[in-house]
Amino acid sequence: MNPTMPEGALVRAMPTVFVLIWSTGFIVAKFGLPYAPPLTFLAMRYALSIACFLIWIALARAAWPRGGRQWLHLAVTGVLMHAGYLGGVWVAVKHGMGSGLAALIVGLQPVLTALWVSGTHAAGGRGQAEGRVTPRQWAGLVLGLGGLLLVVARKFGTGSEVTALTLGSAVLALFSITAGTLYQKRFVQFADVRTANAIQLTAALLVTLPLLLFEHEAVVWNRDFLGAMAWSVLVLTLGGSSLLYLLIQRGAATAVTSLLYLVPPTTAMMAWALFDEPITTVTLAGTALTALGVSLVVRQAKAA
Secondary structure, three states: OOOOOOOOHHHHHHHHHHHHHHHHHHHHHHHHHHOOOHHHHHEEEEEEEEHHHHHHHHHHOOOOOOOOOHHHHHHHHHHHHHHHHHHHHHHHHHHHHHHHHHHHHHHOOOHHHHHHHHHHHHHHHOOOOOOOOHHHHHHHHHHHHHHHHHHHHEEEOOOOOOOHHHHHHHHHHHHHHHHHHHHHHHHHHOOOOHHHHHHHHHHHHHHHHHHHHOOOOOOOHHHHHHHHHHHHHHHHHHHHHHHHHHHHHHOOOHHHHHHHHHHHHHHHHHHHHHHHHOOHHHHHHHHHHHHHHHHHHHHHHHOO
């Protein structure tokens, strides 16, 4: 039986619940990574999540997608939205980037999505005005990048949380989640969220396993590690990833990714409360500029 989306209050609450759940992903990385290398942790998370989904699929007798092409499309989105996105974020955090800054960089996704959508609409011949990147959107892009540079510039350097490795990993995560969202909206037909997630996670696991040869740190089995793993599997993957899949299927890519610009301030507040990550005046100003820039881009894209 395919799950049906309830109407009313539950549906209206989905975006808020998604933002809260998604924000904890950066926090869980901070909790779990002192006790395991990043890709090893993620490979274990993928494997456990697949097992949970397979049990759920068997009990519910959920339908698998028909046709090899849909399996391939789901596999591509799994590599981008799990292996690429999560791998980039976790490597960045493991090597010293703060949770709030990682969320801020990835939070530029709505800008990239809106600009891509605008550009492809224009290229598709929808008219000179409709679909093109407007001056307001370019202004939003400049503000968003300016806010990010304001935060990043003062933290760049050897021994700092921003290095070539951490910044490159976070940017990889940004482009991966953006490409994955757009690809899913374009090519993936509606499918049962449980079987779709199982396929996506299997693809992510297969891509990640060979990379474990480059990790030599041992896993430390303790309460914090087990708690981070349980939250990652049960809440972030079974809950957050499923919500993201459903939201993309139900709405426009730009509208869905606009939710993600609420994640950086939410994550920053969580990181401040749990890890005492400082929220300076410069950080607040940069985050505000980025949020303003993203909102300008997304609002214009929605109006187009």
